[in-house]
Amino acid sequence: MTLLANKVAIVTGASSGIGHATAKLFAREGARLVLAGRRQAALDGLVREIEAEGGQAVALAGDVKDEEHARALVERAVDLFGGLDVAFNNAGGTGAMGPVPEMPFAEWRDTLDTNLTSAFLGAKYQIPAMIQRGGGSLIFTSSFVGYSVGMPGMAAYAASKAGLIGLTKVLAAELGPKGIRANAILPGGTDTPASITNAADATPDVLAFVEALHALKRMARPEEIAQSVLHLASDASSFVTGTAFLVDGGVSINRT
Numbered sequence: 001m002t003l004l005a006n007k008v009a010i011v012t013g014a015s016s017g018i019g020h021a022t023a024k025l026f027a028r029e030g031a032r033l034v035l036a037g038r039r040q041a042a043l044d045g046l047v048r049e050i051e052a053e054g055g056q057a058v059a060l061a062g063d064v065k066d067e068e069h070a071r072a073l074v075e076r077a078v079d080l081f082g083g084l085d086v087a088f089n090n091a092g093g094t095g096a097m098g099p100v101p102e103m104p105f106a107e108w109r110d111t112l113d114t115n116l117t118s119a120f121l122g123a124k125y126q127i128p129a130m131i132q133r134g135g136g137s138l139i140f141t142s143s144f145v146g147y148s149v150g151m152p153g154m155a156a157y158a159a160s161k162a163g164l165i166g167l168t169k170v171l172a173a174e175l176g177p178k179g180i181r182a183n184a185i186l187p188g189g190t191d192t193p194a195s196i197t198n199a200a201d202a203t204p205d206v207l208a209f210v211e212a213l214h215a216l217k218r219m220a221r222p223e224e225i226a227q228s229v230l231h232l233a234s235d236a237s238s239f240v241t242g243t244a245f246l247v248d249g250g251v252s253i254n255r256t
Helices: 017-028 040-052 067-081 105-133 155-178 204-213 222-233
Strands: 008-011 032-037 056-061 086-089 136-141 180-187 244-247
Touching: 008 017, 008 067, 017 032, 017 040, 017 056, 017 086, 017 222, 032 040, 032 067, 040 056, 056 067, 067 105, 086 105, 086 222, 105 136, 105 155, 105 180, 136 155, 136 222, 155 180, 180 222, 222 244
Parallel strands: 008 032, 008 086, 032 056, 086 136, 136 180, 180 244
Antiparallel strands: none
């Protein structure tokens, strides 16, 4: 039996990386999907991949900082598939980096809006739809940065990702009586197009440094992180809510 049979899910940041891998996994596990990202062409390609494997998905490109986009994603789920059971609010970015005194306020604000406010907007519209279904699972992509580790130059990113954990805990407390669970995953270094190890100027030394930060001495594949998201989306985690779920390859505890 598939873990997400008869479930409807929204996945943001689905164009690539963790969101892309999670969308494909959700579809294989029976979910019908509404996919969001900035690049319509990439989303359309993902829809074709999912449909080729017998799944169902629709794509709606847009900006996760736009409240109307958050509303439209939920409306698409309800209108096309009958409701909403799971939302993986995954979209985000590293944003502005550098010492706090040198960081322009506009860049600080944009990072918080991209990583934190977008999650608030998503949840704002996802929650009523889940209540109509009698429950659901909200999942957010946070980070070990700002939770177990402080990295110089990453104040905006750390603040936004730590804020997601606070949001998750409050939502879990508010929504538990309504049958809605809220959890955050905290991935370690993951081999995605957006990773610093895949930047145009990245050297083998950069990859070696990042891998060495982890107890497992390697980076994650997006598909590995997706498995953890699936756990939180499915009934396998039916008594799990309010957690900051480290999926970090031991980077938080490693000192070697």
